[in-house]
Amino acid sequence: MPHWAIFTETSTPVRELIDFLLNGPYPHGFEVLKTKKGVLFSTTEIAWFIEEELRHDRKILSKDRKQSLQSMSSGERKKALFSYLLSQKPDYMILDNAFDNLDVTTRKYFMETIHALKSSTNIIQVLSRKSDLLPFIDHYASWHQDELSWHKKIPTTVGQSTKESKHFNQPLPSPIEQVAYEHTSLIELRNVSVTYGDKPILNKINWKIKPGDFWELKGANGSGKTTLLSLITGDNPKGYGQDLYLFGHKKGSGESVWDIKKEIGYITPALTDRFRGYHTIENMLISGLVDSIGLYIQPTDEQKKLAKSWLTLLRMVHLKDRYFHDLGKGQQRLIMCARAMIKQPLLLILDEPTADLDDEAAAVVVALVNKMGNESKTSIIFVSHREEPGLQPGKVYALEPGEYGSVGKNINL
Numbered sequence: 001m002p003h004w005a006i007f008t009e010t011s012t013p014v015r016e017l018i019d020f021l022l023n024g025p026y027p028h029g030f031e032v033l034k035t036k037k038g039v040l041f042s043t044t045e046i047a048w049f050i051e052e053e054l055r056h057d058r059k060i061l062s063k064d065r066k067q068s069l070q071s072m073s074s075g076e077r078k079k080a081l082f083s084y085l086l087s088q089k090p091d092y093m094i095l096d097n098a099f100d101n102l103d104v105t106t107r108k109y110f111m112e113t114i115h116a117l118k119s120s121t122n123i124i125q126v127l128s129r130k131s132d133l134l135p136f137i138d139h140y141a142s143w144h145q146d147e148l149s150w151h152k153k154i155p156t157t158v159g160q161s162t163k164e165s166k167h168f169n170q171p172l173p174s175p176i177e178q179v180a181y182e183h184t185s186l187i188e189l190r191n192v193s194v195t196y197g198d199k200p201i202l203n204k205i206n207w208k209i210k211p212g213d214f215w216e217l218k219g220a221n222g223s224g225k226t227t228l229l230s231l232i233t234g235d236n237p238k239g240y241g242q243d244l245y246l247f248g249h250k251k252g253s254g255e256s257v258w259d260i261k262k263e264i265g266y267i268t269p270a271l272t273d274r275f276r277g278y279h280t281i282e283n284m285l286i287s288g289l290v291d292s293i294g295l296y297i298q299p300t301d302e303q304k305k306l307a308k309s310w311l312t313l314l315r316m317v318h319l320k321d322r323y324f325h326d327l328g329k330g331q332q333r334l335i336m337c338a339r340a341m342i343k344q345p346l347l348l349i350l351d352e353p354t355a356d357l358d359d360e361a362a363a364v365v366v367a368l369v370n371k372m373g374n375e376s377k378t379s380i381i382f383v384s385h386r387e388e389p390g391l392q393p394g395k396v397y398a399l400e401p402g403e404y405g406s407v408g409k410n411i412n413l
Helices: 015-023 031-035 043-056 074-087 104-117 225-232 257-261 269-273 281-290 301-313 329-341 359-374
Strands: 004-008 038-041 092-096 122-127 139-144 147-151 187-196 199-209 214-219 243-246 264-267 347-351 379-383 395-400 407-411
Touching (some): 015 038, 043 269, 187 225, 199 225, 257 264, 264 269, 264 329, 269 329, 329 347, 329 359, 359 379
Parallel strands (some): 092 122, 199 407, 214 379, 214 395, 264 347, 347 379
Antiparallel strands (some): 139 147, 187 243, 395 407
16 A cells, blocks of 8 residues: 655645645546545644634534643644544545644654554655654655655755745844833743643643743643643633733733733744635734734834835745735744734744744744844743754743643753
8 A cells, every 4th residue: 555755845835735635636646546535634624623613613623522622732632633534434644744743752642543554544644844754655755836746765855945044134123112011020820720620731830931031831742831821821711810920910800811912922833724815924914013813904104114124034025915825834934923023022922833844944933033032022932842953042941741730840951
């Protein structure tokens, strides 16, 4: 039974490729799929199921669970999707960067589970990082500029190098209005615990984030990182009645969720998937100033000038009128980082910002994050399961699972 790997670069979208593989017309070399049933294992699929829960209250992947899909960890979401796909009894499965967002233990679980499928199910692995290649793959191809090329062995490169993009020579653009803040801490958790039903998630968490801090948040899948972030963003009602202080105010002292969110820039791969309309990247950036998904008002000259400064920094000013969904993943992720940072908020949360990116595009994002940390007063929380080369956090906070929930630990660098 043949199994395929398709190596991709983040400058070329894979949406069309995956659609061909699922629905046809099938690319050369994949004609055998015409009479077979395929399924897609991807974060974009998870995003769709999350939307179904939020908008239509349809619990599909999480119907037998107490937690919502949105509140689960990346690993738990992927396990739920994988089980659902297997229940569909597919003839072939497309794995779209399947090992992103996974810790070592969960990654091993998926490796072993997928390996057990190889004798009964065709596997098509679409991947950006060569270190993720499954060992039993026996056919190799690459997807570059919307064309599929076949290789007798693992390709060394896909497309052209973009190393020059790793350097941002322009200064970080100043915001239209600088946010004033007088307190000594932005976020403070004092012995905060969270339990869902009879399942303890967080156990007496103590964490203090000060203005200008650059933190890396670590922890295994299911250790409570998503829950911890939801406490900080004000989305989790479990914060009420606890010693949780957000931007100088105790949780539940009269603030609204929107009072909290206006102080935070947030990026997650799932958020990128929610921008499905015809938005130019200039409008995408400006929408970050008004906290909307898309831009539905006439921007001011000052807003346009600021957007141009960010596009100049990203070397994308010539693309200002290009639609966001026409960009490659690497370019989309840079725009989303800039959109989250355009106001230079008090706190910037970057949840898996390098997921689904190849090594080169990930290095560009890391370089931008370092620049934002070095040239602004914004506090940063960076979350990733991969050890990203070159990342320069000042501090690390790690969640370590235990019998009574995860405990937090400050790690000195």
